[in-house]
Amino acid sequence: AKVIVLHSHNPDAEELLISDISRYANSQNAVKVSDLSANKPFHVELEKLALSTYCPDGTSRWFYERAAGSYNVMLAREGTTPARLRQIKEAIPPGRRITKTDLAKYLQAWGRKPQIVSLGNQKNFDRFMSDDDTVTSAVP
Numbered sequence: 001a002k003v004i005v006l007h008s009h010n011p012d013a014e015e016l017l018i019s020d021i022s023r024y025a026n027s028q029n030a031v032k033v034s035d036l037s038a039n040k041p042f043h044v045e046l047e048k049l050a051l052s053t054y055c056p057d058g059t060s061r062w063f064y065e066r067a068a069g070s071y072n073v074m075l076a077r078e079g080t081t082p083a084r085l086r087q088i089k090e091a092i093p094p095g096r097r098i099t100k101t102d103l104a105k106y107l108q109a110w111g112r113k114p115q116i117v118s119l120g121n122q123k124n125f126d127r128f129m130s131d132d133d134t135v136t137s138a139v140p
Helices: 011-025 041-052 070-078 082-091 100-110 121-130 132-138
Strands: 063-065 097-099
Touching: 041 063, 063 070, 070 082, 097 100, 100 121
Parallel strands: 063 097
Antiparallel strands: none
């Protein structure tokens, strides 16, 4: 086995290396473009914002699903009893879960780019993430 040891501490290079390893190690399984960008600062900050911001009713929140399936993982991890699971689902209902591809769709539509949104979730997301102006201006 080949072991790579990083000698410099460059976060951008580390992120690129991790992304490349994920992309090429999973060449036999279908890996979505949106799954490879889950650790980008834009998505991490948006997840933090969603966790710390309450809806106008003061009790419920939105859930930004940065990694595919993270909503279900959160329910399984924190909903240890039926009462606790019900409480979590009331505070963060499944209808208030926003995925990365949903966010890209909403922001691209808001940015008047229906021709890109109509390409489908993954192609739209790829274009959204490659547009540095959109991502950096939308960072909370």
